[in-house]
Amino acid sequence: MTASVDVKASPDRLYGRQRGHPLRPRQQRLLDQTLPRMRFPESAIADPAAGFGHRPAQIWLEVGFGGGEHSLAQHAAHPDVGYIACEVFENGLCSLLSRVVPDDGEATAPVPDMLRIWDEDARILLRGLPDASIDRLFLMFPDPWPKSRHAKRRFVHPETVKQAARILRPGAVWRVASDDPTYQAWVEEVMGAQDLFETAPPATLRPEGWPPTRYEAKALKAGRQPLYWTFVRR
Numbered sequence: 001m002t003a004s005v006d007v008k009a010s011p012d013r014l015y016g017r018q019r020g021h022p023l024r025p026r027q028q029r030l031l032d033q034t035l036p037r038m039r040f041p042e043s044a045i046a047d048p049a050a051g052f053g054h055r056p057a058q059i060w061l062e063v064g065f066g067g068g069e070h071s072l073a074q075h076a077a078h079p080d081v082g083y084i085a086c087e088v089f090e091n092g093l094c095s096l097l098s099r100v101v102p103d104d105g106e107a108t109a110p111v112p113d114m115l116r117i118w119d120e121d122a123r124i125l126l127r128g129l130p131d132a133s134i135d136r137l138f139l140m141f142p143d144p145w146p147k148s149r150h151a152k153r154r155f156v157h158p159e160t161v162k163q164a165a166r167i168l169r170p171g172a173v174w175r176v177a178s179d180d181p182t183y184q185a186w187v188e189e190v191m192g193a194q195d196l197f198e199t200a201p202p203a204t205l206r207p208e209g210w211p212p213t214r215y216e217a218k219a220l221k222a223g224r225q226p227l228y229w230t231f232v233r234r
C-alpha cells in the first residue's frame, strides 16, 4: 500500500545544515538549471520506475550522498539500474551536479536519464514509496548524532528500519557504513533487536563493489575505523 505524500506539509524536521557558503554563479546555475532536469518527480513516487528515462528492472536508493562520489560510481558501474540519490545539503547537490554537466552546459548538456536526485528529506520519499519497490538501499556514513538525547535524529532508528523494510523487496540488500563508535554500537543495537533483516557482523575493510566516499576518506585519514554492514531483507 502506498501512502500519499505531501512533501511540503511534512512534519519532519531536518537538523543538518542545508546551506553552506554562499553559492558561486556556477553553483546557482546547477541548482536552477540542472537540478530540475535530474530531479526525481513527486508524481513518480507511487510508481518509481516511471521516474526514469526508461523503466528499470531494478531501483537503488542512496540516502545522504554528500559529494555524490558513491552515487556517480554506482551509476557508472550499473547504468541500467534506476538510481535515486538523496541529499538536502546544497553544496553536496552542486558537487554531484558539477560532475555531470560541464561549465556553461548547466541548462543544455545531456544529463543521465537513469540517475535521479531527490533533494528533500529522504524520509519523506521512504514513506511514500510502494511496498517492495526498491532493490538496494545505501546509507554511507550518516550524520552520527553522538549525543544520546539526539538518538531520534539518527537515520538508523527502529521506525526508519520498519520503513526501509517495507520498501525493500525480499532478498534486497541495505548497506550501511559508519566510522563513529557511538553510531556503530547503535546500529548493532537497533539491528540486533529487529527481525525484518538478516544481520551479519560488519566488515572492517570496504567490501568489493562499495565505491569510496569523501567521509570515509576523512575517517581513514583521522585514524577512525569504518564498519560496513550488509543487511538482507527477509
Ligand SMILES: C[S@@+](CC[C@H](N)C(=O)[O-])C[C@H]1O[C@@H](n2cnc3c(N)ncnc32)[C@H](O)[C@@H]1O
Pocket: 014, 016, 017, 063, 064, 065, 066, 067, 086, 087, 088, 089, 092, 120, 121, 122, 123, 139, 140, 141, 142, 143, 144, 213, 214, 215, 216
Ligand atoms: C556525514 S554526511 C556523509 C555523506 C556521504 N554519504 C559520504 O559518505 O561522504 C551525511 C549526509 O547526509 C545528508 N542527510 C542527512 N539527513 C538526510 C535526510 N533525511 N535526507 C537526505 N539527506 C540527508 C546530509 O546533508 C549529509 O550530507
